Amino acid sequence: MHKLCTAILFHLLLFAAAVSVRGAEISAREEAAPYAGATVYLLPIREDIMPATVRQVTRCLEEATALNASCVIIDMNTYGGVLDAADSIRTMLLDYPAPTIAFINNQAASAGALIALAADSIYMRPGASIGAATVVDGSGAVMPDKYQSFMRSMMRATAEAHGRVPSAERGDTVWRWRRDPQIAEAMVSPSTAVPDLADGTQVVTLTADEAIAWGFCEGKASSVEELLALAGIDDYTLYEYAPSWLDRFIGFLTNPTLQALFIILIIGGIYFELQTPGVGFPLVVAILGAVLYFAPLYAEGLAAHWELLLFLTGIVLIILEIFVTPGFGVLGILGIVAMITGLAFALIDTALLRYVPTGELPVSVVLGPFLIVIISAGVGLLLSIWFGNRFLRGKSGLRRRVVLVSDMKPADGYVSVAADRGLTGREGITSTPLRPAGKVVIGGRHYEAAGDDAAFIGKGIAVIVTRDENGILYCRKKEA
Structure with a gap:
C-alpha cells in the first residue's frame, strides 16, 4: 500500500512538472510574440x-x-x-x-506631448522631438502661472499613470517611475531642474535619443512597419483610419470656398425671390x-x-x-445682423470661444x-443686383424666358384705356408694395402701377407718376 501511494505521488509530481514546463513554454511563447x-x-x-x-479620436477608438x-498606434505629428x-x-x-502606442512621426510638442505621454509605449522617428509643453496664447506669449500649474500637474499625473518599474542598484531592487514625472513637469516649467538634464533655466524638449535614455521612448523607428517589428509584432493585420465617403463629402462641403x-446662393436667392415673387426658383436656390x-x-458638430x-x-x-413696415429701419438692420451672425457663428466651433477672452486663441478665430x-x-448682393439689372429688366432674352412679358401695341389693335388719363405727374400713395x-x-381711386424701371417700392410710400402707358402707371418715389 505504501509503495502504491508512493508511485501515485511520484506520477502526480511528474504530471505537475510537465504541466509547469508546458505552461512555462506557453508563457515564454506569448511573451516572445504577445501580439501573434x-x-x-x-x-x-x-x-x-x-x-x-x-471627435475624430472618439470615432477611431470606437x-x-x-x-x-x-x-x-497613434501616428502623431503636431505642434x-x-x-x-x-x-x-x-x-x-x-x-x-x-x-496604445504613440509613434511620434516628427513632432509631439505642447499638447501633443501630453497626448504622447498618455500612450502605453512611445516610439520616435529619428530627428523627432517631444516636449515644449508650456501653455501659450494665440500670439505665442506665455500664459499666467494659473494655466502653467494646471499643465504641470497634468503632465506629472500622466507620467505617474504608467507606474513604477523595478531596477537593480548595488544588488538591491529599487522601484522607479517608468516615466519620470519631474521630467514631464520640466517640459512645462523652465524653473524645474532635473539633474544631468535641465538646470532650471529652460523648458525640456527631448530628442529621440534623449527620450530613450531618460525612459520616455521605447525605440526609434522610421515607419509604422519598423515600429511594429521593434515592438515584437510580426503577425498582424493593419487597419488605418480612413474617412468614409460621407466624411469626405462633408469635408468637401465645409471647404471655405464652397461655404x-x-x-x-442664399443671399442671391432671397434677393431674386423678393424682386420676382411667385417665380419660386430663386427661393429653391x-x-x-x-x-x-x-x-x-x-454633421461636424460646429x-x-x-x-x-x-x-x-x-x-x-x-x-x-x-x-409690413414701410421704409428701411430697425427691423431690416436687426435682420441683416441676425443673418450674418447666424451664418458666421455656424462656421465657428463654439467650444473655442471660451479661449478668446483668455488670449489662448486669437480674436481672428471669430x-x-x-x-x-x-x-x-x-x-x-452685388451679383444679384447686376444680374437683376442685366437679365430681368430691359429687353434681355433671359427676362423673356423667366418673366411673363407681353407687349400690347396700338399697331396690333390694342387700345389703352388709360393712355388719355393724363395722370403723368400726379402724386399718389402705394396701397400695396410695387415689386x-x-x-x-x-x-x-386705385390704379394698377409698377415701379419705374421695375424698381421695388414698399407699401405706403408717396410716389409720382412718371408716365402712363399700355394701361399701367409707372411711378417713382417722391423726393423728400
Whole structure:
C-alpha cells in the first residue's frame, strides 16, 4: 500500500512538472510574440489639437473597439493645440483597455506631448522631438502661472499613470517611475531642474535619443512597419483610419470656398425671390444653399440649433421690414445682423470661444468667419443686383424666358384705356408694395402701377407718376 501511494505521488509530481514546463513554454511563447495574429489600428493625429480632433479620436477608438484591435498606434505629428481637447484625448487613451502606442512621426510638442505621454509605449522617428509643453496664447506669449500649474500637474499625473518599474542598484531592487514625472513637469516649467538634464533655466524638449535614455521612448523607428517589428509584432493585420465617403463629402462641403459660394446662393436667392415673387426658383436656390451650408456644419458638430434659428429670425425680420413696415429701419438692420451672425457663428466651433477672452486663441478665430460671411454676402448682393439689372429688366432674352412679358401695341389693335388719363405727374400713395407691380391710390381711386424701371417700392410710400402707358402707371418715389 505504501509503495502504491508512493508511485501515485511520484506520477502526480511528474504530471505537475510537465504541466509547469508546458505552461512555462506557453508563457515564454506569448511573451516572445504577445501580439501573434494581432489586429493593429492606426489612428492619425497630424494637425493642431482641436475639438474636431477629439471627435475624430472618439470615432477611431470606437472603430478599433469594434474591430477588437489588439493595440492602437497613434501616428502623431503636431505642434499642439487647445488644452482641454488634448486633455480629453489623454483621458481616452489612459482609459482605453487595449495597449496604445504613440509613434511620434516628427513632432509631439505642447499638447501633443501630453497626448504622447498618455500612450502605453512611445516610439520616435529619428530627428523627432517631444516636449515644449508650456501653455501659450494665440500670439505665442506665455500664459499666467494659473494655466502653467494646471499643465504641470497634468503632465506629472500622466507620467505617474504608467507606474513604477523595478531596477537593480548595488544588488538591491529599487522601484522607479517608468516615466519620470519631474521630467514631464520640466517640459512645462523652465524653473524645474532635473539633474544631468535641465538646470532650471529652460523648458525640456527631448530628442529621440534623449527620450530613450531618460525612459520616455521605447525605440526609434522610421515607419509604422519598423515600429511594429521593434515592438515584437510580426503577425498582424493593419487597419488605418480612413474617412468614409460621407466624411469626405462633408469635408468637401465645409471647404471655405464652397461655404462662401453657398452664402452667395442664399443671399442671391432671397434677393431674386423678393424682386420676382411667385417665380419660386430663386427661393429653391436659397433653400438649397442654406441646406448645403448648414448641414455639413451640423454633421461636424460646429453648427448649433440657435445659429440656424438666428439665421431664420434674420430672414423673417427682413421680410417684415419689406412687406409690413414701410421704409428701411430697425427691423431690416436687426435682420441683416441676425443673418450674418447666424451664418458666421455656424462656421465657428463654439467650444473655442471660451479661449478668446483668455488670449489662448486669437480674436481672428471669430473675426475670420465674420469676414468671410460679410464679404460673401456683399458679393452675392452685388451679383444679384447686376444680374437683376442685366437679365430681368430691359429687353434681355433671359427676362423673356423667366418673366411673363407681353407687349400690347396700338399697331396690333390694342387700345389703352388709360393712355388719355393724363395722370403723368400726379402724386399718389402705394396701397400695396410695387415689386415691381402693385396698386397706387390717386385721388381716392386705385390704379394698377409698377415701379419705374421695375424698381421695388414698399407699401405706403408717396410716389409720382412718371408716365402712363399700355394701361399701367409707372411711378417713382417722391423726393423728400
